[in-house]
Amino acid sequence: MMASQMITKVDGNVITLERVFDAPRELVFKVFSDAEHLKKWWGPRGWEVTVSNMDFRPGGFWHYCMKCVDKNQGDFFGYESWGKSVYQEIDQPNQIVYTDYFSDAEGTESDEMPATEVTMSFIEEDGKTKIVNRGVYVSEEALKSVIEMGMEQGIAETWDRLGEYLQAQQQ
Numbered sequence: 001m002m003a004s005q006m007i008t009k010v011d012g013n014v015i016t017l018e019r020v021f022d023a024p025r026e027l028v029f030k031v032f033s034d035a036e037h038l039k040k041w042w043g044p045r046g047w048e049v050t051v052s053n054m055d056f057r058p059g060g061f062w063h064y065c066m067k068c069v070d071k072n073q074g075d076f077f078g079y080e081s082w083g084k085s086v087y088q089e090i091d092q093p094n095q096i097v098y099t100d101y102f103s104d105a106e107g108t109e110s111d112e113m114p115a116t117e118v119t120m121s122f123i124e125e126d127g128k129t130k131i132v133n134r135g136v137y138v139s140e141e142a143l144k145s146v147i148e149m150g151m152e153q154g155i156a157e158t159w160d161r162l163g164e165y166l167q168a169q170q171q
Helices: 025-030 035-041 071-076 141-146 151-169
Strands: 007-009 016-019 046-053 061-068 078-091 095-104 116-126 128-134
Touching: 016 141, 016 151, 025 035, 025 116, 025 128, 025 151, 035 061, 035 151, 061 095, 141 151
Parallel strands: none
Antiparallel strands: 007 016, 016 128, 046 061, 061 078, 078 095, 095 116, 116 128
16 A cells, blocks of 8 residues: 655644554554654654653653664764653543653753644544644744754654554554
8 A cells, every 4th residue: 555645734833744544543642652662663764762761641751762773874873863752731542742852861851952842633534544743833943943954854754664663563
């Protein structure tokens, strides 16, 4: 089956990403809410999650490290990128609301990089699941800076890996 393409809409300081996955909503939600599942698919191609600590509840967090393991990615090879998501609301299996930060290995949130207020919705569509990821940045400039860093390609590759992982989970 051909994978669904990601749709991106930018409006001021808001970016909305949508994609349909050929998997039931409960499964799609589950692989976003479990640290061991996330380790297996999170991140762009050539990167792997080496640390994944999660407390999945409102007020909880996910603190993780992605490491570039692909020698073909040149200067990025061996590079570590730390992130932290702090959960505000969890409505299983419909929605996760969280703030996404760049961080360091200790979980200290970066002041230099923009945080994102994320609302991720999981919408049932005839046995498939549409994810709508709405990210709100402090300013248009902050959003522009992460787009220029390659965020859209990174999410597209991450969601490609998610689609492959969901297929494998259903066999």
